[in-house]
Amino acid sequence: MAHALTPAQAWEKLMDGNARFVAGTSSHPNQDAPRRSSLANEQNPFAVIFGCSDSRLAAEIIFDLGLGDAFVVRTAGHVIDNTVLGSLEYSVSNLGVPLIVVLGHDSCGAVTATKAAVATGEMPVGFIRDLVERITPSVLTSLRHEHEDVNDMVEEHVKQTVSRLVENSPIIANAVAARKAAVVGLTYRLIEGRADLVSHIGAVTPE
Numbered sequence: 219m220a221h222a223l224t225p226a227q228a229w230e231k232l233m234d235g236n237a238r239f240v241a242g243t244s245s246h247p248n249q250d251a252p253r254r255s256s257l258a259n260e261q262n263p264f265a266v267i268f269g270c271s272d273s274r275l276a277a278e279i280i281f282d283l284g285l286g287d288a289f290v291v292r293t294a295g296h297v298i299d300n301t302v303l304g305s306l307e308y309s310v311s312n313l314g315v316p317l318i319v320v321l322g323h324d325s326c327g328a329v330t331a332t333k334a335a336v337a338t339g340e341m342p343v344g345f346i347r348d349l350v351e352r353i354t355p356s357v358l359t360s361l362r363h364e365h366e367d368v369n370d371m372v373e374e375h376v377k378q379t380v381s382r383l384v385e386n387s388p389i390i391a392n393a394v395a396a397r398k399a400a401v402v403g404l405t406y407r408l409i410e411g412r413a414d415l416v417s418h419i420g421a422v423t424p425e
Contacts, residue, residue, distance in 0.1 A: 221264060221314040225400035228264045228317035229422040233413075235282035240411045248284025256286075263289040266309035268383075269321030270296050270328065274408055277321065281413070289315060295328025296320055296379055297352045298386070307389040316399050317422075318383065318390065321413070322376040323406040324369045332357050333368055369405075376403040377417040384419050394420040 223231065238244050266289040267277040277283070277290050289309040291302055309315040322329075331342060332353040341347050356375035365371065380403040384391045393399035400420025404413040415422075 221262070221316045223264050223316055225316045225397070225420055226422055228315075229400070229402065232265055232281050232317065232319065236280060236411075236413045238282045239280050244279075244282040246284065247282065248287055253285050261286050261289075261313065263287055263309070263313060263315055265289070265317040265319055266291065266306060266313075266315045267319045267321055268292070268296055268302065268306060268379075269319070270294060270323055270326060272323060272326065275321065275323050275406060280406065280411060289313060294349055295326060295332075295353050295375070296322060297328070297349050298379060298382055299352075303383075303387050306383065307387055310393050310399055311389050314398075318399060318401040320376055320379045320383070320401070320403045320417075321406060322372045322379075322404070324372060324408055326368070326372050326375075329353055329357065329372050329375055330368050333371060336361070373405050373416050376405055379403065380417045380419060397421060 263286060268291045269275050269277055271292045271294045277288055291305045293302060306318060328349050332350045335341050335350050336354060336357050342350055353375055356378045357371050360371040360374045380401050383401055384394060390399065390401065394401060400418060400422045402415060402422055403417035405416050406413045
């Protein structure tokens with residue numbers, strides 16, 4: 219299934235929405251009753267946003283989107299597991315979504331917890347341990363490069379997540395290779411409301 223938008227066009231649309239949000243001029247599109255009714259039997263999102271579960275990171279708000287615009291997957295620290303990969307693959311193979319977004323944010327609690335665990339050697343209990351273990355490689359990479367600030371670690375984790383999505387999923391990799399999709403990594407600034415590009419695989423600029 220092919221989407222009407224190219225990856226570059228989807229990227230431009232997403233960034234236009236974030237610019238409106240930052241400026242305080244959000245248009246709140248596609249949120250009325252006719253739009254709701256039109257989506258009763260089908261959906262055609264132009265982006266899939268895989269972001270952190272943080273309550274301050276509501277994708278449809280910060281990109282000024284509405285119903286049916288984005289397929290959204292969220293886990294604490296945007297940690298990948300098989301269900302995440304399956305959800306993202308569904309969006310690409312079944313819905314033809316041309317843009318995959320990995321969305322991190324400054325002061326991330328999951329990354330902060332991982333930084334503390336690496337520093338002290340004390341792992342959290344329960345399934346939080348699993349989150350920390352999956353984020354640890356990003357924290358260690360940052361430390362090896364003498365980047366000790368948690369926001370530097372967040373950026374590294376976003377970059378590694380982008381790479382892992384393409385490395386671990388042949389469906390996503392093939393869509394990128396065929397130029398049907400692109401994967402971008404963004405970090406969201408909580409105070410400014412701005413989403414900054416830190417990594418991408420595939421074309422997100424016009425030809």
